[in-house]
Amino acid sequence: MDDWLKDSDEVGPSWLTVDLAIFTLRDDQLMVLLVERGLDPFRGMPAMPGGYVQKKENLRDGALRELAEEAGIDGSQLHLEQLGTYADPGRDPRGRVVTVAYLALGPDLPIPTGGTDAARAFWAPAARLGDGTLTLAFDHQTILTEALEEVRRKIEYTAAATAFCGDTFTLTDLRTVYQVIWGQELDPSNFRRKILNTTGFVQPTGDQRLPPTGRPAALYRRGQAWLLNPPVLRATTSGQRG
Incomplete structure (x- = not known):
């Protein structure tokens, strides 16, 4: 590493997470999976399921593990693909956290069960993402809004x-x-x-x-x-x- 990088105050530790934008149809409504955060920051606020990638796992395995741990859902049978990478410096108050968001689609998925650092998990109407009634932790409002439009576009092509x-x-x-x-x-x-x-x-x-x-x-x-x-x-x- 260059000396100027080692000595720079602008360089600090960074972490890698995965977050999941999961959509299903229930009772003829498009629903998105959310968890209620059980820990700070944003304790008690709704968020996407996700978390830190472990040292010896790849991104996909990390996404599937987090989905199972936080919502009790087996994602191995879902349509799962990377949506994008989100790395705004201020997106997480704990420090520089880069997240890789995954898009997951499935038919009439079951009622989720919250676990680990998720106080609970629940399905919310995707329409709430744009009507001003839902406030999400971190930058998850932006991620899910982009994910929803990607779903709308993806079924065209x-x-x-x-x-x-x-x-x-x-x-x-x-x-x-x-x-x-x-x-x-x-x-x-x-x-x-x-x-x-x-x-x-x-x-x-x-x-x-x-x-x-x-x-x-x-x-x-x-x-x-x-x-x-x-x-x-x-x-x-x-x-x-x-």
């Missing part, structure tokens, strides 16, 4: 919407995912046409779901494609794109 469904699903189930996440009503016929015309997005199972009333609905599973061509685009104020 990838098959990520299927991560909110079970192994098999109807096109109505899939349309509900899009409607809830985008906050838009979608025409059933147009949606069906777009989904079935997007190569590799879904594939029929050959089975049907028998509803209590009405006609049986065909069941599908996710196809081989991840990137969607053509994409399934959101409506704009001037009408439907694409």
